[in-house]
Amino acid sequence: MTNSENTAPRAPRTKTRIRPFEFIAEKLLASIAFVSIFFIILILIFVFRESLPLVLGTATDDIGKVTLKRIFDLAWQPVSNTPQYGFLPLVVGSIKVTLVALGVAFPVAILAALFTSTFAPKWAKELMKPAIEILAGFPSVVIGFFALTVMASLFQTVFHLHYRLNAFTGGIALSLAVIPIVFTVAEDSINVLPKTMREASYALGATKWETSLFVLLPAATPGIFAAFLLGLGRAFGETMIVLMATGNAALLSPDIFEPVRTMSATIGAEMAEVVFGDAHYNMLFFIGVCLFVFSFSLNAIAELVIRQRLMKRFRGTA
Amino acid sequence: MKNLSKKILVAGLCVVSAFGLIAATGKKVITVKGSDTMVILAQRWAEQYMAKHPDVTVQVTGGGSGVGLSALINGTTDIADASRPIKGSEIEKIKTRFNALSYETKAAKDGITLYLNESNGVSEMTIAQIKAIYLGEITNWKDVGGEDAKIVLYGRENSSGTYVYFRDNVLDGKDYSSTMQSLPGTGAVVNAVVKDKLGIGYGGAAYAKGIKILKVKKDASSTAYEATPETIKSNLYPITRYLYMYTKAKPIGDVKDYIDWILSDEGQSIVTKVGYFPVK
Numbered sequence: 001m002t003n004s005e006n007t008a009p010r011a012p013r014t015k016t017r018i019r020p021f022e023f024i025a026e027k028l029l030a031s032i033a034f035v036s037i038f039f040i041i042l043i044l045i046f047v048f049r050e051s052l053p054l055v056l057g058t059a060t061d062d063i064g065k066v067t068l069k070r071i072f073d074l075a076w077q078p079v080s081n082t083p084q085y086g087f088l089p090l091v092v093g094s095i096k097v098t099l100v101a102l103g104v105a106f107p108v109a110i111l112a113a114l115f116t117s118t119f120a121p122k123w124a125k126e127l128m129k130p131a132i133e134i135l136a137g138f139p140s141v142v143i144g145f146f147a148l149t150v151m152a153s154l155f156q157t158v159f160h161l162h163y164r165l166n167a168f169t170g171g172i173a174l175s176l177a178v179i180p181i182v183f184t185v186a187e188d189s190i191n192v193l194p195k196t197m198r199e200a201s202y203a204l205g206a207t208k209w210e211t212s213l214f215v216l217l218p219a220a221t222p223g224i225f226a227a228f229l230l231g232l233g234r235a236f237g238e239t240m241i242v243l244m245a246t247g248n249a250a251l252l253s254p255d256i257f258e259p260v261r262t263m264s265a266t267i268g269a270e271m272a273e274v275v276f277g278d279a280h281y282n283m284l285f286f287i288g289v290c291l292f293v294f295s296f297s298l299n300a301i302a303e304l305v306i307r308q309r310l311m312k313r314f315r316g317t318a
Numbered sequence: 319m320k321n322l323s324k325k326i327l328v329a330g331l332c333v334v335s336a337f338g339l340i341a342a343t344g345k346k347v348i349t350v351k352g353s354d355t356m357v358i359l360a361q362r363w364a365e366q367y368m369a370k371h372p373d374v375t376v377q378v379t380g381g382g383s384g385v386g387l388s389a390l391i392n393g394t395t396d397i398a399d400a401s402r403p404i405k406g407s408e409i410e411k412i413k414t415r416f417n418a419l420s421y422e423t424k425a426a427k428d429g430i431t432l433y434l435n436e437s438n439g440v441s442e443m444t445i446a447q448i449k450a451i452y453l454g455e456i457t458n459w460k461d462v463g464g465e466d467a468k469i470v471l472y473g474r475e476n477s478s479g480t481y482v483y484f485r486d487n488v489l490d491g492k493d494y495s496s497t498m499q500s501l502p503g504t505g506a507v508v509n510a511v512v513k514d515k516l517g518i519g520y521g522g523a524a525y526a527k528g529i530k531i532l533k534v535k536k537d538a539s540s541t542a543y544e545a546t547p548e549t550i551k552s553n554l555y556p557i558t559r560y561l562y563m564y565t566k567a568k569p570i571g572d573v574k575d576y577i578d579w580i581l582s583d584e585g586q587s588i589v590t591k592v593g594y595f596p597v598k
Contacts, residue, residue: 077493079476080485089496153513162468164514165499247499248475259499269475269502 047292051285061279071283076250076261078270078280085283089250091290093167093260097242100171100256101178101235106228108175109182110217117190118212129187136180144244147173152245159257165247167260173245174235182231189223190216222305229302233295239264263287346572351379352386352399355479356561359426359592360399363580366588374572390564391415396573398564401428401479418567423577426561426586427595428522429550430484432532433508435515440464442533442542445556449488451518454495459516471498472510472519480504484520488557522593550595561594 053059059066061083073086112132116125151173152164161168193216201211217224247259248269267284274281350360357380364376381389386398391411404420412420432448434440440463443451450456451469460466473494474481481500485491501507504521511517512528533542536556549555569577579585586596 075493075496077496079482080493081491082493084493162516163470163499164510164517243502248501249471249497249499251496259497261500269500270477274477 044292047285047288051282051289054279054282054286059279059282066279066283071286074252076266078283083280085279087263087283087287087290089252090261090263090266090287092252092254093246093250094236094262094264096167096254096256096260097171097174097246097262098232098235100168101174102228102231104172105175105178105182105231105235109179109227109231110186110224112179113183113187113190114212114217117187118208118216132180132183135176136184138177140177140238140240141244143173143176144241147241147245161257163247163257163259165245165259167246167256167258170242170246170260171256173241174238177238177241178231178235181234182227185227185230186220186224189220189227192223193219222308226302226305229298229305233298233302236298237264237291237295239268243268263291267291345373345375347375347377348397348573348576349377349379349395350397350399350563351381351389351395352397353383353401353479353561354380355401355428355483356399356426359561359589359594362588362592363585366584367576367579374576376576387564390420390566393566396565397577399425400562400564401483401559403560403562404564412566416566421565421568423563423565423569423581424560424597425563425577425580426589427550427597428559428561429545429555429595430480430488430520430557430559431522431545432534432557433511433517433519433521434530434532435511435517436528436530437515438464438530440532441530442535444535444537445488446537448532448534449490452484452489452494452498453492454497467516470514470517471495472507472514472517473498473500474504474507474521475500475502480521483559487559547590547595551597558595560597 054066054071057065057067063082066085071085071087073084074088075084075086076089077084112128116128120128147169148165152169155161155169155172156164159168197215197219198211201215206215242260242262243265246262246265248261248265249259250261250266251258267287270280271284274284350364357378360378364378368374368376383398383400383402386395386400387404387408389395390398391408393415404422409420412418432443438459440459443462447456447462451462452471452473454471456462457469458466459469471494473484485494499510501510501519507519507521508529511519518532531544533544534556535542543549543555545555545557550558563577563580565573565577581598586598589596
């Protein structure tokens with residue numbers, strides 16, 4: 001049977017044989033796959049279409065046309081007698097919370113990944129990895145609630161903060177959701193490094209610390225970069241935690257100890273009651289498009305980086 | 319305009335289906351539409367009334383005071399619920415369409431309470447002071463007789479009816495200070511003020527523990543009143559609003575019976591249960 005694939009007459013026979021069950025199963029699976037892509041495309045078209053009046057300048061409200069200039073106002077007061085749709089405070093809010101979250105989550109997650117992959121004894125590793133991965137599956141509303149009731153009061157007394165709910169508290173809470181993502185991706189990218197690399201380093205007399213900081217970490221840079229981008233995307237798009245823990249005041253200030261209103265929380269809070277087809281409605285979709293474009297490009301970059309790294313490995317460094 | 323025609327279409331469908339229901343069951347149908355603030359109250363009324371009068375169906379829909387009143391103008395609802403008084407232009411439209419003077423029934427009363435933390439030394443303020451605080455003109459408690467510390471503002475999300483009511487009636491339609499933290503629901507506002515000793519919040523008359531209810535006075539020379547059923551009923555408490563029910567003309571037949579029942583002791587006891595105040 002081993003040389004059967006070389007014999008020419010066999011091929012046409014298998015081609016003509018009909019397997020109706022397999023045929024149907026295959027087409028069914030293919031159609032399911034395409035339907036999911038189809039739905040994603042439909043959602044995209046919908047979100048883009050609903051924000052279109054704003055981009056084209058045809059959206060109107062009580063005081064006239066909503067021009068691009070009004071989108072770049074400095075205040076977010078969409079339900080007002082003189083509505084203002086300036087979304088810059090929201091962008092600043094998102095950036096502030098994201099910076100705090102990543103500033104905490106990134107170093108913690110990377111160090112934790114280094115620890116479990118290099119230093120930790122087997123039992124600790126087996127305990128830590130699943131524990132952190134469970135944290136990833138924690139419902140964000142639970143983290144938000146915890147932040148709102150416990151962390152906010154704690155931080156206020158410890159750091160003497162004027163505002164109980166602020167970007168800092170929200171960012172720390174958000175980091176709880178970001179750490180598992182960064183940790184998992186970073187840990188995997190350190191683990192897949194060839195064993196010879198580590199052994200060569202030890203053989204040259206390097207300590208564990210030197211090996212992990214100067215050999216493993218640089219070698220895993222692409223994976224860690226991807227982890228950073230994925231964490232960034234998660235932090236930027238997360239809604240429930242920031243909605244509950246940041247105070248939701250649309251302030252345009254660089255102070256991280258003041259309340260903020262993020263883009264995602266704004267959509268979450270206002271979408272339910274907005275007048276259908278209103279300029280405010282279009283504006284919320286416009287914010288949605290901004291969020292989508294941002295996280296889509298982050299994911300795309302992360303994907304590219306991972307692929308490139310894999311390709312390099314297969315070409316022969318290992 | 320597209321929006322309005324859609325609303326008319328939906329309202330039209332409701333009427334058609336309502337007629338269908340009459341034909342199918344022989345029941346008398348009363349349609350009520352309007353204020354979202356009143357939706358829970360209106361539903362309680364309807365449930366209770368239908369339990370007592372099995373031959374009557376009361377259909378309640380929300381949508382907002384304006385939506386209810388335009389449905390009344392279009393003839394697609396029997397009763398329009400509104401948390402604001404009817405506008406002159408709306409009365410005009412009813413006049414030209416139906417040759418009728420619209421009829422107003424004050425069905426319940428609502429008071430907006432201001433919450434302070436229990437440890438706050440301030441216990442009364444004028445409306446003008448509250449306004450200045452929420453506009454961001456007064457930012458320190460010492461300006462209203464408290465300690466020297468910055469005020470932390472809490473309010474409702476902009477989708478809330480209370481947000482709009484407070485802005486239009488206390489802030490004279492001006493925008494809230496952007497430092498106001500908006501929270502989902504009165505419960506969240508109360509909770510925030512319980513935990514924040516420099517906080518101030520507003521909302522329906524909720525009497526939660528750990529909260530100090532601010533006494534409010536009309537101006538510097540008048541007496542300050544706390545929001546209680548008595549002071550709200552007698553208009554002594556200054557931040558109150560009526561919740562209205564509008565009909566095209568003086569109600570007759572089933573609609574009259576229904577409104578009369580709402581104004582009866584039984585109907586008004588439901589008002590208290592839902593958390594608003596009776597009119598009588």
